[in-house]
Amino acid sequence: MTNIVILTGAGISAESGLGTFRDEGGLWAQHRIEDVATPEGFARNPQLVHDFYNARRAQAAKAKPNAAHVALAKLEQNLDGEVLIVTQNVDSLHEKAGSKNVLHMHGALNKACCAACDLRWDAPMVMSPSDPCAGCDTPATRPEVVWFGEMPFHMEEIGLALSKADVFVSIGTSGEVYPAANFVAEADHFGAHTIELNLEPSAGASRFSECRFGPASSIVPKWVEEELNR
The missing domain is CATH 3.30.1600.10 (SIR2/SIRT2 'Small Domain')
Structure with a gap:
């Protein structure tokens, strides 16, 4: 698991x-x-x-989900374990793609x-x-x-999930907006393997155990297939 x-x-x-x-x-x-x-x-x-x-x-x-959203839904449906998506996005593309375990921290x-x-x-x-x-x-x-200056939603639930994570993955983020920018440090503190998947290195790229760069529609499905074939 x-x-x-x-x-x-x-x-x-x-x-x-x-x-x-x-x-x-x-x-x-x-x-x-x-x-x-x-x-x-x-x-x-x-x-x-x-x-x-x-x-x-x-x-x-x-808007329609792209291959990255679809891959994450596939991961949730097929992984022997739990997948939680914490999104800073206010669109509903994860849900449109089929993901069910999604927390919208910015509404x-x-x-x-x-x-x-x-x-x-x-x-x-x-x-x-x-x-x-x-x-x-x-x-x-x-x-x-959630606007600038307001408290993001679901912070207690997110903190608990990070404390139990075996793997923490950041996809398509700038690494500049807190508190999300500090999630990698929280996950790392509790022993998770941390991965950045991004078009280019984020401001916090050096904090991750592993980084992969390229379009999300390419690198996310590839990573998902690796996880499902472990």
Whole structure:
């Protein structure tokens, strides 16, 4: 029985057409992070923030999983052990590919919540500042997405999983966003073999036991086949 914890970032979804922070001409390049991905930005201009996430939601709804997502679903279904995917992505491509054991530490575009009463529900395709909460009727609805300055979701569950992991794999992450950037150190502390699969070395590449570089759709399926054939 092998316990594998997999952290995924924007790089795994890039080949499905979903841009990373650094893509030129992408959605992120057209906006300042401070304006669309912070509580302060939402307080200043909720319409701008909703417009931004409505566009991202529409983009994600059209996106299809690539070979990397499909391979991770295959790993979960066939491994003699447990696979947990911890994703920084707010798309649902892991679930579309068939993965079931997924924690969205930064929330999800297809979920909404109320800033007043904390009720959560499935988000409509288009949200606006005037939408009333289904629970308290307050027009304080927002995407259930973790913004800069907010605490990521599921941290206790993630910490427990890292403490039990035999293998920790980071796929398509920059290694610059905490607390996720420190997961490799946590896993290593508890004795896990640590692997980075990335297009190019991340900021924390030197902290991993093993690194492989190339497009996610190529290197992730190859690694999965190796794990399943051990």
